[in-house]
Amino acid sequence: xxxxxxxxxxxxxxxxxxxxxxxxxxxxxxxxxxxxxxxxxxxxxxxxxxxxxxxxxxxxxxxxxxxxxxxxxxxxxxxxxxxxxxxxxxxxxxxxxxxxxxxxxxxxxxxxxxxxxxxxxxxxxxxxxxxxxxxxxxxxxxxxxxxxxxxxxxxxxxxxxxxxxxxxxxxxxxxxxxxx
Numbered sequence: 001x002x003x004x005x006x007x008x009x010x011x012x013x014x015x016x017x018x019x020x021x022x023x024x025x026x027x028x029x030x031x032x033x034x035x036x037x038x039x040x041x042x043x044x045x046x047x048x049x050x051x052x053x054x055x056x057x058x059x060x061x062x063x064x065x066x067x068x069x070x071x072x073x074x075x076x077x078x079x080x081x082x083x084x085x086x087x088x089x090x091x092x093x094x095x096x097x098x099x100x101x102x103x104x105x106x107x108x109x110x111x112x113x114x115x116x117x118x119x120x121x122x123x124x125x126x127x128x129x130x131x132x133x134x135x136x137x138x139x140x141x142x143x144x145x146x147x148x149x150x151x152x153x154x155x156x157x158x159x160x161x162x163x164x165x166x167x168x169x170x171x172x173x174x175x176x177x178x179x180x
Contacts, residue, residue, distance in 0.1 A: 030048075031047075046099040049094075053089075077155075082178055083177070097170075104158065115179050118175050127168045130164050156176055
């Protein structure tokens with residue numbers, strides 16, 4: 001399997017705006033991390049606001065786009081995936097926010113349920129500094145596509161992190177899909 005798959009034009013600017021509006025209209029809350037006691041906030045590991053969005057008439061357009069991206073990436077990466085089963089997450093990183101701990105999206109709590117992960121940039125590159133998605137080993141110390149609307153899909157088992165945002169606000173959409 002190739003280490004990751006990029007699509008520079010995954011979302012148009014107006015679609016990025018619609019996704020951010022979904023998050024702003026919903027409940028943005030501190031993100032949780034999985035640990036010994038289940039899911040709980042842990043700002044030393046992950047500090048970002050997140051909103052969850054179920055598949056509905058309001059979000060179906062976005063699920064359709066992301067499912068299509070996963071299908072295209074899966075074919076290029078030589079894996080088989082099903083449509084997403086989890087809610088979409090839209091993240092807001094402000095100065096100091098991060099996901100500093102190297103982690104896998106298919107850790108022991110979700111092993112086997114997640115095959116591919118996606119991160120879509122919703123902000124303009126000049127709106128913030130930092131907030132780089134680093135993936136071991138292939139994208140380590142290489143910044144992710146910073147163009148607004150760009151997507152990176154990678155194996156959910158790959159270790160990755162997001163460096164601290166040092167200026168501005170970074171919006172991103174993230175999700176996962178499992179085997180067909």
